[in-house]
Amino acid sequence: MGLMDNLKAKLAPAKGKVSDFAQRHEDKVAQGLDKAAKVVDERTKGKYSDKIQTGTGKAKGAVDRLAHKGDGTASGSGTPPPDAPPPTT
Template structure:
């Protein structure tokens, strides 16, 4: 058994636990990501809105994959497309 196989075997129980937590609390995680993105967007006065949206979308996609919500099979193929990023809020008036 190689080092990588040994590491995967040791991390598998943790991955299963995290996956279960992501399934159980997915809506709270998604809400937290949206809330954090909104705060950062407001603090940067909309200067990085598209980058914030991209990052939030990627984080949500990773969370969905971790929770096995998107129909990912063992080969990594997905049945459904990733969710679109949240709509951006207009920059605050100066």
């Protein structure tokens, strides 16, 4: 068993707890991310605004994927997004 396999095995129980937390508090996490982004942007005097916004968006996407894991609404769940073109056969 390799190092990554060991890590995955040890972190598996925590993954479920994090997903449950993300489902219950998704809006609060998003608000916290926005607040943190605003503080960092102010402290850096706007120098890294674009990078801060990109990072915040990616973090919100990750929270969304965690919160909706297993309910079929997250991207990567096998269902295409509503605006996707129909599959060709």
